[in-house]
Amino acid sequence: MKVVALAGGVGAGKFLRGLVRAVPPTDVTAVVNTADDMTLHGLRICPDLDSVTYWLAGLADRDRGWGRAGESFRALEEVRGLGGPAWFGLGDLDLGAHLVRTGWLGEGASLSEVTARLTAALGVGVRILPMSDEPVATVIDSMDDDGSGRTDPFQVYWVKRGARDEVKGVRFEGIARARPAPGVLEAIEAADAIVVCPSNPVVSVAPILAVSGVRDAVAARRERAAGVSPIVGGAPVAGMADRLMPAVGLEVSALGAASAYRGLLHGWVVDERDADLAPRIENVLGMRVAVTDTIMTDDAVAERVATAALELATG
Amino acid sequence: MKVVALAGGVGAGKFLRGLVRAVPPTDVTAVVNTADDMTLHGLRICPDLDSVTYWLAGLADRDRGWGRAGESFRALEEVRGLGGPAWFGLGDLDLGAHLVRTGWLGEGASLSEVTARLTAALGVGVRILPMSDEPVATVIDSMDDDGSGRTDPFQVYWVKRGARDEVKGVRFEGIARARPAPGVLEAIEAADAIVVCPSNPVVSVAPILAVSGVRDAVAARRERAAGVSPIVGGAPVAGMADRLMPAVGLEVSALGAASAYRGLLHGWVVDERDADLAPRIENVLGMRVAVTDTIMTDDAVAERVATAALELATG
Numbered sequence: 001m002k003v004v005a006l007a008g009g010v011g012a013g014k015f016l017r018g019l020v021r022a023v024p025p026t027d028v029t030a031v032v033n034t035a036d037d038m039t040l041h042g043l044r045i046c047p048d049l050d051s052v053t054y055w056l057a058g059l060a061d062r063d064r065g066w067g068r069a070g071e072s073f074r075a076l077e078e079v080r081g082l083g084g085p086a087w088f089g090l091g092d093l094d095l096g097a098h099l100v101r102t103g104w105l106g107e108g109a110s111l112s113e114v115t116a117r118l119t120a121a122l123g124v125g126v127r128i129l130p131m132s133d134e135p136v137a138t139v140i141d142s143m144d145d146d147g148s149g150r151t152d153p154f155q156v157y158w159v160k161r162g163a164r165d166e167v168k169g170v171r172f173e174g175i176a177r178a179r180p181a182p183g184v185l186e187a188i189e190a191a192d193a194i195v196v197c198p199s200n201p202v203v204s205v206a207p208i209l210a211v212s213g214v215r216d217a218v219a220a221r222r223e224r225a226a227g228v229s230p231i232v233g234g235a236p237v238a239g240m241a242d243r244l245m246p247a248v249g250l251e252v253s254a255l256g257a258a259s260a261y262r263g264l265l266h267g268w269v270v271d272e273r274d275a276d277l278a279p280r281i282e283n284v285l286g287m288r289v290a291v292t293d294t295i296m297t298d299d300a301v302a303e304r305v306a307t308a309a310l311e312l313a314t315g
Numbered sequence: 316m317k318v319v320a321l322a323g324g325v326g327a328g329k330f331l332r333g334l335v336r337a338v339p340p341t342d343v344t345a346v347v348n349t350a351d352d353m354t355l356h357g358l359r360i361c362p363d364l365d366s367v368t369y370w371l372a373g374l375a376d377r378d379r380g381w382g383r384a385g386e387s388f389r390a391l392e393e394v395r396g397l398g399g400p401a402w403f404g405l406g407d408l409d410l411g412a413h414l415v416r417t418g419w420l421g422e423g424a425s426l427s428e429v430t431a432r433l434t435a436a437l438g439v440g441v442r443i444l445p446m447s448d449e450p451v452a453t454v455i456d457s458m459d460d461d462g463s464g465r466t467d468p469f470q471v472y473w474v475k476r477g478a479r480d481e482v483k484g485v486r487f488e489g490i491a492r493a494r495p496a497p498g499v500l501e502a503i504e505a506a507d508a509i510v511v512c513p514s515n516p517v518v519s520v521a522p523i524l525a526v527s528g529v530r531d532a533v534a535a536r537r538e539r540a541a542g543v544s545p546i547v548g549g550a551p552v553a554g555m556a557d558r559l560m561p562a563v564g565l566e567v568s569a570l571g572a573a574s575a576y577r578g579l580l581h582g583w584v585v586d587e588r589d590a591d592l593a594p595r596i597e598n599v600l601g602m603r604v605a606v607t608d609t610i611m612t613d614d615a616v617a618e619r620v621a622t623a624a625l626e627l628a629t630g
Binding site for chain 1 (some may be wrong): 355357392396405407408412413421433
């Protein structure tokens with residue numbers, strides 16, 4: 001069974017570890033958000049691509065959630081001591097990927113090619129595709145505590161300022177020119193199942209769907225498409241999606257998250273805590289709902305979540 | 316006493332630690348070679364600027380000679396594992412400086428400004444100036460073991476290929492457009508003493524002198540200028556200068572090294588092992604010679620070497 005997963009970062013990584021227990025990794029294509037990529041210190045940093053890669057390679061730090069297990073931060077502490085920007089948690093191991101990626105991009109390789117080389121080197125069987133080889137940059141328009149307007153690159157809003165500003169708008173700069181990376185549309189068209197990972201609908205999945213042709217390709221396969229709610233009990237399982245969803249008119253609930261995919265998905269997996277929302281999701285959005293434990297504390301739970309999503313997508 | 320030191324990397328760093336025991340650090344301006352700088356993994360790397368900075372800040376690894384004491388190489392091992400270029404010894408601590416420098420350069424700061432910020436952050440009292448804010452790149456034309464011609468950036472020749480190719484020529488690309496960094500000519504003109512550090516005459520000091528106006532400025536102050544031989548007993552104290560000097564017609568000796576500065580220096584410090592060369596240096600090159608122990612195993616030795624050079628320069 002060929003499966004395409006639309007993926008953000010950590011939540012997607014955990015989910016994909018379960019998915020590759022349910023189907024062979026080589027049957028899975030992960031299409032990953034690149035709109036929160038950034039260039040820092042001259043290095044090209046792709047947080048979601050790296051999160052998904054590290055989780056699938058077994059290198060992720062499950063306790064901290066982000067980054068590499070056994071990570072150290074010696075270079076970052078030097079940056080701090082030298083007066084450079086040290087708000088982004090670049091680990092020494094993580095730097096290896098950024099260095100290699102930046103070097104290869106500088107030599108003219110596409111992000112797809114770089115990603116293929118990195119995942120091959122780490123023995124990842126899943127095909128990981130960036131949503132696009134062209135740069136797209138999420139920009140957050142917001143208002144700070146003093147009532148002043150701000151416009152920040154996503155990682156500045158998210159990491160440096162801790163998502164504390166009141167979000168007024170979310171834009172994906174460059175999205176109009178971004179073409180799907182090679183293989184993205186073909187994978188969606190050929191998939192037996194399309195799954196939306198439990199990722200932030202506003203800044204992780206929305207940019208993927210906004211790449212030219214992707215939304216239509218998914219909509220055309222709606223009967224084969226399902227998603228997993230990143231919102232459990234009215235709050236994000238991880239991250240700060242609750243700060244972003246209201247700004248785009250989404251209720252912070254499993255129903256609100258599902259409504260982001262109206263007309264795109266056939267099924268929606270919610271947590272047991274949200275079982276009471278199932279009828280509304282089914283009635284209002286016309287999605288079939290599966291209820292299960294979605295807090296992926298280990299790969300076995302993630303496998304059950306993935307299986308539920310696959311059953312909805314193919315049922 | 317205002318002192319200007321023309322400096323390469325490690326030998327210069329050791330020497331400067333002695334110099335700042337002989338005169339106040341704030342009286343010293345080090346004009347540092349940047350022709351073996353390179354961009355690797357997208358990062359701007361300035362080996363000589365960093366060596367001099369690390370030595371003066373007390374952060375250098377005296378045993379290994381290059382890089383930071385207490386260094387680790389976790390990022391580099393990741394780069395190797397991911398299939399990236401791992402031939403250049405980028406340490407995790409060292410990366411901090413490269414990251415900060417690359418970021419600030421990207422924001423539009425000049426290399427002089429970046430260097431001033433880095434040295435201030437590390438509490439270095441010596442004013443460290445790059446020879447130029449414009450990039451200059453040493454290129455080595457050579458012949459490999461198979462008799463094939465090669466053209467390599469300096470660090471590729473030096474580090475990646477271990478200086479094993481037969482050097483046919485040395486070029487400094489961009490040198491014609493390179494202007495002296497702000498303050499370089501003024502410092503030379505105002506100096507009470509100009510000292511050439513025990514650095515490679517072919518690839519460390521020659522590029523500095525080749526920057527527009529620098530050679531003439533030093534020549535105009537010849538009576539105040541002295542140098543320290545980087546060659547002792549017919550071999551470099553460190554590095555592989557013996558592989559480069561013959562290619563430009565310099566004998567690998569304290570005399571040969573001195574001859575690189577014919578007409579520029581008033582005095583030359585040689586090691587006790589080379590005392591027999593003193594008469595020829597004095598007769599052939601017209602330099603006054605001081606003989607002392609120049610193997611700078613500690614700062615006290617370096618101070619005696621610096622004092623000898625200052626006495627020649629000002630005597």
